[in-house]
Amino acid sequence: MRIFISTGEVSGDLQGSLLISAxxxxxxxxxxxxxxxxxxxxxxxxxxxxxxxxxxxxxxxxILEGLPYVLPTLQxxxxxxASLKQNPPDLVVLIDYMTPNLxxxxxxxxxxxxxxxxxxxxPQEWAWSISLRRTNRIVGFTDKLLAIFPQEAxxxxxxxxxxxxxxxPLVDRMQxxxxxEVARATLGIAPEEIAIALLPASRRQELKYLLPxxxxxxxxxxxxxxxxxxxxPLSLEVYRQPIEAAIKRxxxxxxxxxxxxxxxxxxxxxxxxxxxTVNLELxxxxxxQVVVYRLSRLTAWIARKILKGSITFASPPNLVVMKSIxxxxxxEQATAENITQAAMExxxxxxxxxxxxxxxxxxRQSLGEVGVCDxxxxxxx
Numbered sequence: 001m002r003i004f005i006s007t008g009e010v011s012g013d014l015q016g017s018l019l020i021s022a023x024x025x026x027x028x029x030x031x032x033x034x035x036x037x038x039x040x041x042x043x044x045x046x047x048x049x050x051x052x053x054x055x056x057x058x059x060x061x062x063i064l065e066g067l068p069y070v071l072p073t074l075q076x077x078x079x080x081x082a083s084l085k086q087n088p089p090d091l092v093v094l095i096d097y098m099t100p101n102l103x104x105x106x107x108x109x110x111x112x113x114x115x116x117x118x119x120x121x122x123p124q125e126w127a128w129s130i131s132l133r134r135t136n137r138i139v140g141f142t143d144k145l146l147a148i149f150p151q152e153a154x155x156x157x158x159x160x161x162x163x164x165x166x167x168x169p170l171v172d173r174m175q176x177x178x179x180x181e182v183a184r185a186t187l188g189i190a191p192e193e194i195a196i197a198l199l200p201a202s203r204r205q206e207l208k209y210l211l212p213x214x215x216x217x218x219x220x221x222x223x224x225x226x227x228x229x230x231x232x233p234l235s236l237e238v239y240r241q242p243i244e245a246a247i248k249r250x251x252x253x254x255x256x257x258x259x260x261x262x263x264x265x266x267x268x269x270x271x272x273x274x275x276x277t278v279n280l281e282l283x284x285x286x287x288x289q290v291v292v293y294r295l296s297r298l299t300a301w302i303a304r305k306i307l308k309g310s311i312t313f314a315s316p317p318n319l320v321v322m323k324s325i326x327x328x329x330x331x332e333q334a335t336a337e338n339i340t341q342a343a344m345e346x347x348x349x350x351x352x353x354x355x356x357x358x359x360x361x362x363x364r365q366s367l368g369e370v371g372v373c374d375x376x377x378x379x380x381x
Contacts (some may be wrong), residue, residue: 001027001032001033001034001035001090001091001381002035002036002037002087002089002090002091003023003034003035003036003037003089003090003091003092003093003380004036004037004038004080004083004084004089004091004092004093005019005020005036005037005038005039005040005044005049005092005093005094005095006038006039006040006080006092006093006094006095006097006100006101006104007038007039007040007044007055007094007095007096007097007101008039008040008055008056008096008097008100009055009056009096009097009202009203010041010056010202010235010236011096011202011276011277011278012040012041012055012056012095012096012097012121013040013041013042013043013044013055013056014043014173014277015095015096015120015121015169015277016038016040016041016043016044016047016049016095017040017043017044017046017047018047018169018172018173018373019093019095019120019169019373019376019377019380020036020038020044020047020048020049021047021048021373022373022374022376022377023036023377023380023381024047024048025374025377026374026377026378026381027381030381032381035050036048036049036050037049037050037051037052037083037089038050038051038052039051039052039053039055039076039080039097039100040054040055040056041054041055041056042054042056043056052076052079052080052083053075053076053079053080055076055097055100056236073099073100076100077100077103077104080100080104081103081104081107084104084107084108084112085111085112088112088115089115090115091115091116091117091118091380092104092105092108092115092116092117092118093117093118093119093120093380094117094118094119094120094142095120095121096121096122096123098123098134101119101123102134102137102138105117105119105137105138105141105142106137106141108141109140109141116143116144117141117142117143118142118143118144118145118146118379118380119138119142119144119145119146120145120146120148120376120380121146121148121169122138122142122145122147122152122156123138124152124319125138125155125156126149126151126152126154126155126156127151127319132159135155135156135159136159138156138161139156139159139160139161142161142162143162144162144163144164144379144380145161145162145163145164146163146164146165146166146376146379146380147163147164147165147166148165148166148167148168148169148367148368148372149165149168149320149366149367150165150366151320152165153165164375164379165368166368166372166375166376166379167367167368167369167371167372167375168280168367168368168372169372169373169376170277170280170281170284170367171284171364171367171368171369171370171372172370172371172372172373173281174281174284174285175370176262177262177265177266177284177285178262178263178266179266180266180267182266183262183263183264183265183266183267184267186260186263186267187231187257187260187263187264187267189229189267192227193227193228193229194225194227194228194229194269194270194347195229195231195264195267195268195269196218196221196228196229196230196231196268196269196270196271196272196343197230197231197232197233197264197265197268197270197271197272197273197282197287198214198215198218198230198231198232198254198271198272198273199232199233199235199271199272199273199274199278200214200215200232200243200274201235201239201243201274202235202236202274202276202278204239205295206274207239207242207243209294209295210274210292210293210294210334211242211243211246212246213292213294213334213335213336213339214272214292214339215246215247215249215250215252216250216336217272217336217337217339217340217343218230218250218252218254218272219250219251219252219336220336220340221340221343221344221347222251222252222253224344225347228253229253229254229255230252230253230254230255231254231255231257231264231267231268232247232254232255232256232257233257233258233260233261233264233265234256234257234258235261237258240256240258243256244256265281265282265285265287266285268282268287269287269288269347270287270288270289270290270343270346270347271287271288271289271290272289272290272292272339272343273289273290273291273292274291274292274293275291275292275293275314275315275316275328275330276315276316277316279291279315279316279317279326280316280317280320280367283316283317283325283326283360283363283364284360284364284367286357286360288326288346288347288353288356288357289326289346290326290327290328290329290339290342290343290346291314291315291326291327291328291329292328292329292330292334292339293314293328293329293330293331293334294330294331294334295331313328314328314330315328317359317360317363320363320366320367321359321362321363321366323359325356325359325360325362325363326356327342327346329342
């Protein structure tokens with residue numbers, strides 16, 4: 001069986017790799033020979049995919065921010081469609097990556113209608129859809145939608161999709177996480193040291209819009225708490241140089257690390273993070289966090305005019321239960337002062353910290369039981 005998987009960005013590459021490992025496990029169990037071709041990244045290659053195009057660094061959030069990626073996105077999209085046309089797979093799996101995957105899904109429906117399409121981790125239309133146009137397109141070309149959130153399952157089912165709720169794949173991934181004690185020993189963090197994870201960027205634009213406020217806050221926290229040390233796990237190696245230059249500029253006691261993201265998360269007393277999938281990973285490891293996000297002023301202005309305040313929350317932990325579990329600061333609110341204040345409260349106020357952990361427990365109930373990737377693989381096969 002030949003399966004084509006399409007995804008993009010760092011988080012899509014991770015989700016794709018987890019799914020590929022599960023598909024291969026399931027295929028062995030039913031004696032099925034499996035070939036997987038994909039748009040994705042290095043993690044998916046390590047899991048056994050043949051890559052048609054590397055999309056892990058092609059990604060942005062926002063209108064202006066997306067302009068530099070229009071041509072690279074169109075190129076990989078065309079590449080993928082040419083491959084599908086020349087050598088049709090037995091099945092197509094789309095993972096998030098909205099704009100390219102909408103085009104690929106539409107192409108499949110129009111030109112290869114006999115090849116089933118599965119959407120796994122659908123775009124978050126259920127959280128901030130402004131019209132039903134995209135939702136209807138997704139429902140129109142998808143033979144089966146595998147939902148990771150209960151609200152997502154309800155939304156797409158009501159719109160006419162054939163839906164199975166499988167749960168969130170990070171529930172599986174966190175089973176392999178080291179304990180806090182093991183993680184701190186591995187990284188050489190002393191018991192009295194306060195370890196803070198800084199997660200400023202998985203997209204290039206975030207180095208510009210998020211890193212200065214996060215590092216300025218870190219500078220203030222370091223001045224107030226001398227026992228603090230910062231840990232920065234790289235999402236992509238290409239960000240090492242600008243991040244190390246910024247560490248020097250702000251005079252931070254910080255360690256940049258590759259390939260040990262899970263250890264850094266498990267060891268951390270607190271995280272200051274961009275909004276994204278990483279917020280759920282931290283929540284599942286019971287790490288209190290402050291979440292920030294910023295876009296260009298023009299993009300933010302356009303979004304506000306169109307969305308008219310319909311985005312209640314941005315970070316996944318808050319979205320899952322539709323309440324403020326973690327402090328999040330968006331746009332003008334994403335200042336070093338706000339970040340510092342929220343971070344200090346989570347570090348020094350035991351009752352605030354305890355409430356966060358209780359809220360994480362509630363959130364976890366909405367993410368499903370362990371075995372998510374295997375359930376998804378079974379549905380696909």
